Amino acid sequence: METLKAQKKDKKKSTAIRITGAEAIIHCLLAEGVDLIYGYPGGAIMPVYDELYKFQDKLTHILTRHEQGATHAAQGYARVSGRVGVAMATSGPGATNLVTGIADAQIDSTPMVCITGQVARHLLGSDAFQETDIVGISTPVTKWNYQITRAEEIPEIMAKAFYIAKSGRPGPVLVDITKNAQFDELDFVYEKCTGVRSYKPAPEPELSAIEKAAELINNAKKPYIVFGQGVILGEAEEQLKALVEKAGIPAAWTILGLSAMDTDHPLNVGMVGMHGNYGPNVLTNECDVLVAIGMRFDDRVTGNLETYAKQAKVIHFEIDPAEVNKNVKADVAVLGNAKETLELLLPLVNKNEHKEWLAEFEAKHKIEYDTLIEKDIYPTKPGLTMGEVIEQINVASKHKAVIVSDVGQHQMIACRYAKFKQTKSNITSGGLGTMGFALPAAIGAKMGAMDREVVAIIGDGGYQMTIQELGVIFQHNLPVKIVVLNNDHLGMVRQWQELFFERRYASTVMTNPDFVKIAEGYHIKSRRVVERSELKDAVEEMMASKDPYFLEVRVEKEDNVFPMVPTGASISDIILK
Amino acid sequence: MEKQWFTISVYSENHVGLLNRISGIFLKRHINIESLNVSKSEIDGVSKFTIVIYSTEDWAIKIVNQIEKQVEVIKAYYHTDDETIYQESALFKVASHLLFDERQIQNIIKEHHSQIVTVSREFFVLAKTGRRHEIDEMHEALEPYGIMQFVRTGRIAVSKDAMPITNILAEFQNQ
Ligand SMILES: Cc1cc2nc3c(=O)[nH]c(=O)nc-3n(C[C@H](O)[C@H](O)[C@H](O)COP(=O)(O)OP(=O)(O)OC[C@H]3O[C@@H](n4cnc5c(N)ncnc54)[C@H](O)[C@@H]3O)c2cc1C
Ligand SMILES: Cc1ncc(C[n+]2csc(CCOP(=O)(O)OP(=O)(O)O)c2C)c(N)n1
Ligand SMILES: [Mg+2]
Numbered sequence: 009m010e011t012l013k014a015q016k017k018d019k020k021k022s023t024a025i026r027i028t029g030a031e032a033i034i035h036c037l038l039a040e041g042v043d044l045i046y047g048y049p050g051g052a053i054m055p056v057y058d059e060l061y062k063f064q065d066k067l068t069h070i071l072t073r074h075e076q077g078a079t080h081a082a083q084g085y086a087r088v089s090g091r092v093g094v095a096m097a098t099s100g101p102g103a104t105n106l107v108t109g110i111a112d113a114q115i116d117s118t119p120m121v122c123i124t125g126q127v128a129r130h131l132l133g134s135d136a137f138q139e140t141d142i143v144g145i146s147t148p149v150t151k152w153n154y155q156i157t158r159a160e161e162i163p164e165i166m167a168k169a170f171y172i173a174k175s176g177r178p179g180p181v182l183v184d185i186t187k188n189a190q191f192d193e194l195d196f197v198y199e200k201c202t203g204v205r206s207y208k209p210a211p212e213p214e215l216s217a218i219e220k221a222a223e224l225i226n227n228a229k230k231p232y233i234v235f236g237q238g239v240i241l242g243e244a245e246e247q248l249k250a251l252v253e254k255a256g257i258p259a260a261w262t263i264l265g266l267s268a269m270d271t272d273h274p275l276n277v278g279m280v281g282m283h284g285n286y287g288p289n290v291l292t293n294e295c296d297v298l299v300a301i302g303m304r305f306d307d308r309v310t311g312n313l314e315t316y317a318k319q320a321k322v323i324h325f326e327i328d329p330a331e332v333n334k335n336v337k338a339d340v341a342v343l344g345n346a347k348e349t350l351e352l353l354l355p356l357v358n359k360n361e362h363k364e365w366l367a368e369f370e371a372k373h374k375i376e377y378d379t380l381i382e383k384d385i386y387p388t389k390p391g392l393t394m395g396e397v398i399e400q401i402n403v404a405s406k407h408k409a410v411i412v413s414d415v416g417q418h419q420m421i422a423c424r425y426a427k428f429k430q431t432k433s434n435i436t437s438g439g440l441g442t443m444g445f446a447l448p449a450a451i452g453a454k455m456g457a458m459d460r461e462v463v464a465i466i467g468d469g470g471y472q473m474t475i476q477e478l479g480v481i482f483q484h485n486l487p488v489k490i491v492v493l494n495n496d497h498l499g500m501v502r503q504w505q506e507l508f509f510e511r512r513y514a515s516t517v518m519t520n521p522d523f524v525k526i527a528e529g530y531h532i533k534s535r536r537v538v539e540r541s542e543l544k545d546a547v548e549e550m551m552a553s554k555d556p557y558f559l560e561v562r563v564e565k566e567d568n569v570f571p572m573v574p575t576g577a578s579i580s581d582i583i584l585k
Numbered sequence: 586m587e588k589q590w591f592t593i594s595v596y597s598e599n600h601v602g603l604l605n606r607i608s609g610i611f612l613k614r615h616i617n618i619e620s621l622n623v624s625k626s627e628i629d630g631v632s633k634f635t636i637v638i639y640s641t642e643d644w645a646i647k648i649v650n651q652i653e654k655q656v657e658v659i660k661a662y663y664h665t666d667d668e669t670i671y672q673e674s675a676l677f678k679v680a681s682h683l684l685f686d687e688r689q690i691q692n693i694i695k696e697h698h699s700q701i702v703t704v705s706r707e708f709f710v711l712a713k714t715g716r717r718h719e720i721d722e723m724h725e726a727l728e729p730y731g732i733m734q735f736v737r738t739g740r741i742a743v744s745k746d747a748m749p750i751t752n753i754l755a756e757f758q759n760q
Contacts, residue, residue, distance in 0.1 A: 330650035
């Protein structure tokens with residue numbers, strides 16, 4: 009034992025290199041396979057930027073035009089690629105500008121490592137120039153955070169940061185590094201982190217729970233699956249499909265689960281939740297066994313909990329024990345990574361078909377199609393709809409594009425109508441609903457999947473929250489396709505005012521600038537569509553473009569998104585119009 | 586569900602930011618921390634938080650799950666009063682002349698099984714360990730004579746059942 013320890017120490021010494029903390033950070037990033045980071049420089053992080061300059065052949069740094077953009081770009085990158093996104097900023101305002109993106113990544117479980125500069129150790133607590141307690145500020149919205157004040161801590165903490173961000177239920181980690189730790193030297197050796205003793209990424213699957221789940225599923229007459237982002241995060245898409253097909257169970261998605269299963273699969277019955285489909289909502293309250301896979305029963309999904317799936321036995325496949333029984337009581341909780349637990353479940357479920365049950369979904373779909381879907385995506389009356397724009401994009405992209413949506417009516421329409429064949433293709437801000445997410449997230453998504461088309465669907469409101477990131481698209485000639493669905497309103501809020509505040513449109517009408525001119529100012533090819541007759545051609549031109557492309561579509565100003573479950577109502581009381 | 590007293594015991598790594606992280610979990614849910622004590626535990630390098638809340642069992646479970654999810658937390662438990670042995674401690678600072686002027690003081694000290702920690706010309710200090718109501722009773726008894734300073738600790742508690750932290754740590758070591 010003693011000799012082993014000594015050997016290990018010797019080995020450490022022999023491979024160690026003497027470098028500064030700032031350089032060590034770059035080596036840590038490279039060792040973690042990072043080749044792309046987003047950020048913004050400033051005083052307290054300058055030593056690291058100086059090293060980035062030296063290492064630019066190995067590590068690309070993208071200067072976003074605002075630190076919030078850096079976090080969303082890192083998120084977009086992480087969500088399409090499944091890898092950890094990295095964002096960097098200086099102390100003080102640089103660090104606080106990251107907070108919205110960190111909170112977004114926390115609630116949507118996105119693996120991200122944020123690195124912030126901090127004033128030198130001896131200045132901490134003195135209200136030094138650009139000192140903020142970013143560790144304190146970010147504590148409630150990070151999976152883990154840490155302040156490094158000594159150069160020697162860098163390799164171990166960075167390794168831990170990446171391990172924690174990616175493992176188990178992923179999330180954002182923030183590492184704050186004082187300036188002295190960046191300047192000081194250390195003997196650098198890097199070892200990847202393989203475990204933290206107080207942290208268990210995923211519970212061990214329990215066979216007895218899986219057996220109970222199989223029994224419930226095998227005896228069910230009206231089983232129903234709702235799948236969420238956990239399927240994507242755990243890369244359990246194959247297993248989900250196998251289960252759905254073998255047991256013949258209709259399956260619906262949450263908006264973060266969208267694209268985990270081909271949208272055209274005959275057993276994929278649509279979307280649950282506030283603006284989800286009619287059948288998937290209403291029939292949640294008629295199924296006998298509800299199988300929730302990697303979803304957390306968000307209130308936008310469940311509506312009033314008192315009336316949610318009360319008749320059903322609930323099976324919850326979940327990696328995070330804190331999510332079980334949090335909102336909906338589970339009759340069987342199957343803890344663990346869904347990929348593993350579903351794999352274990354598969355041989356235990358019987359081959360089955362539930363034709364009559366599936367027919368109920370089809371009947372409800374027909375009602376929804378006739379009352380509103382057809383009018384949304386193939387409208388005949390004057391005035392462009394958001395739905396027909398999404399449908400045109402479906403046609404032009406052959407269901408292969410990554411769709412990045414912002415927050416609002418256009419987001420709901422995109423999630424309802426966009427078609428997907430491939431997983432990790434629907435990128436949107438779900439839990440936080442962060443307006444301004446889409447443009448920078450689309451930058452990250454494009455860079456994380458250069459071989460794929462990336463189409464950002466953005467409202468005129470949210471677009472103006474991070475519009476400055478056009479600068480990144482222009483500077484790097486990133487062929488992102490940007491579609492602004494312009495209704496001259498904060499549409500989603502206006503819809504609520506119309507329905508619940510007697511049409512008192514307080515601060516939801518906007519006088520907008522000429523968006524095409526703005527895009528032109530960034531030398532981005534652009535076009536505006538006002539008439540239906542121009543739409544098809546414009547979308548085709550956009551999709552065919554090898555360069556970035558901006559398309560503004562003037563849509564109806566006062567359209568509403570239906571169906572809708574009013575806040576606090578039961579999902580059975582979903583309104584169709 | 587009915588509200589009752591719960592003692593939450595948290596075993597964790599000794600990490601600076603953790604207190605902030607844990608208290609945030611209560612804050613976010615508007616659950617008042619009635620008392621909080623942080624100390625070392627039976628295991629070297631492992632800290633123990635003892636937190637008392639007055640809440641429903643449903644919330645106690647949810648809070649424990651959220652706490653346990655934090656990276657630096659090894660394990661968290663919740664117990665009802667019946668399931669723990671618990672005490673608090675208090676210090677009373679009282680003017681010294683009362684020891685001679687008021688005969689009752691001597692009796693109070695004896696009846697409440699408290700100890701005299703120190704005596705000086707101006708004041709003496711009494712220590713009392715016990716259940717909250719016992720300390721309250723002693724406080725009531727002394728109050729008419731004037732208490733110069735009073736302080737009470739948070740609850741400290743051990744559970745009747747085992748809290749097998751060593752096993753959890755060993756399991757990690759064997760991975
Ligand atoms: C304007 C607006 C309207 C919205 N309307 C709707 C709506 O109508 N319908 C809708 O669905 N959403 C809607 N949302 C989004 C909603 O707020 C939630 O973000 C979303 O429902 C969460 O989906 P989820 O539970 O699948 O994903 P997450 O919130 O990401 O939860 C994933 C769950 O899976 C677990 N998990 C992670 N990894 C694994 C693994 N490997 N194995 C097993 N489990 C795992 C996690 O612990 C977590 O519990 C809306 C948002 C906005 C902004
Ligand atoms: C940062 C932020 N501020 C406010 C909101 C509240 N909000 C939700 S949707 C919405 C309107 C969005 O308007 P727009 O971007 O034009 O999209 P539309 O609904 O018109 O499609 C607002 C203000 C939010 N989600 N995020
Ligand atoms: Mg709008």
